[in-house]
Amino acid sequence: MIKFLLPVFLCMTVMSKAQTNSSFDVHFDTDKFTLTMDATTSLDSFVKANPKGIKMKLYGHCDVMAGYEYNDVLSLKRTHAVKNYLVKKGVSPEAITEEKGFGKRRPLNRNRGENEMYLNRRVEIVTGDDELMEKEPLVKTLTQELDDTKNTVGKNIVLKNMNFYGGTHVIVPQSLPVLLELLDYMKKNPALEIAVEGHICCQEGEGDGLDIGTHTRDLSVNRAREICTYLNQNGIASSRLRFKGFGHQQPLTPYPEKTEEERTGNRRVEIKILRK
Numbered sequence: 001m002i003k004f005l006l007p008v009f010l011c012m013t014v015m016s017k018a019q020t021n022s023s024f025d026v027h028f029d030t031d032k033f034t035l036t037m038d039a040t041t042s043l044d045s046f047v048k049a050n051p052k053g054i055k056m057k058l059y060g061h062c063d064v065m066a067g068y069e070y071n072d073v074l075s076l077k078r079t080h081a082v083k084n085y086l087v088k089k090g091v092s093p094e095a096i097t098e099e100k101g102f103g104k105r106r107p108l109n110r111n112r113g114e115n116e117m118y119l120n121r122r123v124e125i126v127t128g129d130d131e132l133m134e135k136e137p138l139v140k141t142l143t144q145e146l147d148d149t150k151n152t153v154g155k156n157i158v159l160k161n162m163n164f165y166g167g168t169h170v171i172v173p174q175s176l177p178v179l180l181e182l183l184d185y186m187k188k189n190p191a192l193e194i195a196v197e198g199h200i201c202c203q204e205g206e207g208d209g210l211d212i213g214t215h216t217r218d219l220s221v222n223r224a225r226e227i228c229t230y231l232n233q234n235g236i237a238s239s240r241l242r243f244k245g246f247g248h249q250q251p252l253t254p255y256p257e258k259t260e261e262e263r264t265g266n267r268r269v270e271i272k273i274l275r276k
Contacts, residue, residue, distance in 0.1 A: 169223045196269065207247050
């Protein structure tokens with residue numbers, strides 16, 4: 001569990017268009033709904049800081065690990081744990097006017113690494129009398145991108161946070177969440193066929209990069225192939241998968257890239273929808 005200077009983020013932030021609403025977040029360990037010592041300490045402080053009878057709503061959230069159905073249940077278990085503790089500490093059950101579990105549908109960030117995933121494993125306690133304004137996620141998930149009716153056959157979608165160790169086709173562990181999400185979506189949508197397309201950055205001309213693992217100049221090809229291999233080894237038929245490497249033929253920013261954002265944009269992996 002990641003430790004912060006404060007046991008939880010007491011983010012008494014004003015909600016969009018609801019000036020009297022404030023939110024307070026309680027965080028959880030990976031795949032858990034039991035309250036940690038940090039969480040109970042913070043909930044004790046929350047109870048003391050708020051007047052008795054104040055109305056509140058509980059919204060549960062998860063990181064991107066595991067599928068949607070599993071996370072929907074887990075996020076509700078987290079709200080139940082918080083509610084039970086608050087009631088135990090003297091909060092009236094009638095003061096809790098709403099409980100919802102959003103699973104992994106409303107991330108605060110892109111789930112890049114344990115720190116960001118920790119922030120998403122939370123129950124948001126919203127206090128006040130106004131209705132909570134519906135909020136769009138800050139970043140669309142891959143599932144939302146694939147579900148988007150505008151993304152039809154022929155459309156390309158960037159696999160956000162898909163990264164490899166420098167100069168290799170070896171996927172870094174932090175990219176597992178997006179792979180699991182893609183795998184889960186393809187299992188639930190058996191008609192979907194995709195092409196995985198690799199790109200590189202930081203190279204003059206249109207050629208491909210050197211893969212230091214194979215000593216061949218086909219880095220973007222090997223990276224795209226590696227993703228297809230992962231999907232195939234986990235139950236996705238090879239007939240539903242294609243791969244291609246474009247080297248530095250389709251940079252979003254011309255060489256030389258000047259910022260890390262430009263390098264990341266060029267050093268990307270996309271999936272093209274072939275059949276949906």
